[in-house]
Amino acid sequence: MDDLSDADLERYARHVILDEIGEDGQVALLQSKVCIVGAGGLGSPVLMYLAAAGIGRIGLVDFDTVDRTNLQRQIAHTEDSVGTSKVESAVARARALNPTIAIEALETKLDAENIQSVIAPYDLVVDGTDNYAIRILLNDACFFAKKPLVSASVVRFEGQLSTFRAYEGGACYRCVFPEAPAEGVVARCDTAGILGPVAGVMGTLQATEVIKQILGLGTGMVGRLMLYDALDNDMRMIKTPKNPACPLCGDKPVILRPGG
Ligand SMILES: [Zn+2]
Numbered sequence: 001m002d003d004l005s006d007a008d009l010e011r012y013a014r015h016v017i018l019d020e021i022g023e024d025g026q027v028a029l030l031q032s033k034v035c036i037v038g039a040g041g042l043g044s045p046v047l048m049y050l051a052a053a054g055i056g057r058i059g060l061v062d063f064d065t066v067d068r069t070n071l072q073r074q075i076a077h078t079e080d081s082v083g084t085s086k087v088e089s090a091v092a093r094a095r096a097l098n099p100t101i102a103i104e105a106l107e108t109k110l111d112a113e114n115i116q117s118v119i120a121p122y123d124l125v126v127d128g129t130d131n132y133a134i135r136i137l138l139n140d141a142c143f144f145a146k147k148p149l150v151s152a153s154v155v156r157f158e159g160q161l162s163t164f165r166a167y168e169g170g171a172c173y174r175c176v177f178p179e180a181p182a183e184g185v186v187a188r189c190d191t192a193g194i195l196g197p198v199a200g201v202m203g204t205l206q207a208t209e210v211i212k213q214i215l216g217l218g219t220g221m222v223g224r225l226m227l228y229d230a231l232d233n234d235m236r237m238i239k240t241p242k243n244p245a246c247p248l249c250g251d252k253p254v255i256l257r258p259g260g
């Protein structure tokens with residue numbers, strides 16, 4: 001395994017000193033490639049912490065522009081970036097934090113046609129979107145490409161976190177959330193509101209989970225769903241078994257391509 005440069009030994013000193021990471025673990029982080037989908041409330045802390053941690057190559061996917069209502073929680077953006085590209089804004093902040101890694105701004109709207117090629121260069125995918133159809137697309141594409149999917153969501157005072165590696169066993173996103181929430185029933189940040197730091201809590205847990213998945217540290221979130229309630233300071237784990245009738249990863253799969 002490669003050695004760390006003196007500059008990297010200094011930058012990542014507090015990782016290297018951990019027995020569970022060490023120099024080999026930091027080299028593994030520097031050799032890893034992570035695609036973050038969504039440059040919003042979750043994507044902001046995920047991007048900043050993964051850039052700071054020395055993930056060697058990060059791609060950030062979004063197609064939106066920064067709105068002033070985003071700034072209450074999407075801390076990768078600044079007042080100056082209102083009206084500009086979200087990926088460019090967030091990537092500029094992350095590059096300022098750690099200019100020694102590769103960070104790519106992928107300004108694109110994901111669909112069934114491009115999803116496989118967008119995620120292809122990366123080892124792991126982070127879902128920080130707020131859209132069920134995109135979540136399903138990411139789930140399917142990661143399943144077929146055999147890439148771990150670290151997924152989180154937030155609304156109001158609540159957050160959820162799980163990791164899907166259904167190609168190895170365990171549930172996929174469709175097993176846990178088989179149906180799109182009915183229009184008008186689904187609570188979204190833009191209509192239902194969100195306490196800003198709740199996005200920070202869940203995004204930071206998501207970044208922690210990414211590093212754990214890459215290094216094989218501790219107990220990951222495969223087969224489990226974490227439910228966080230900020231009002232009660234309550235964090236619960238529920239088991240998420242595979243659904244044998246899942247159209248993607250069940251006994252008789254009928255989905256043969258992402259979103260199909
Ligand atoms: Zn499934």
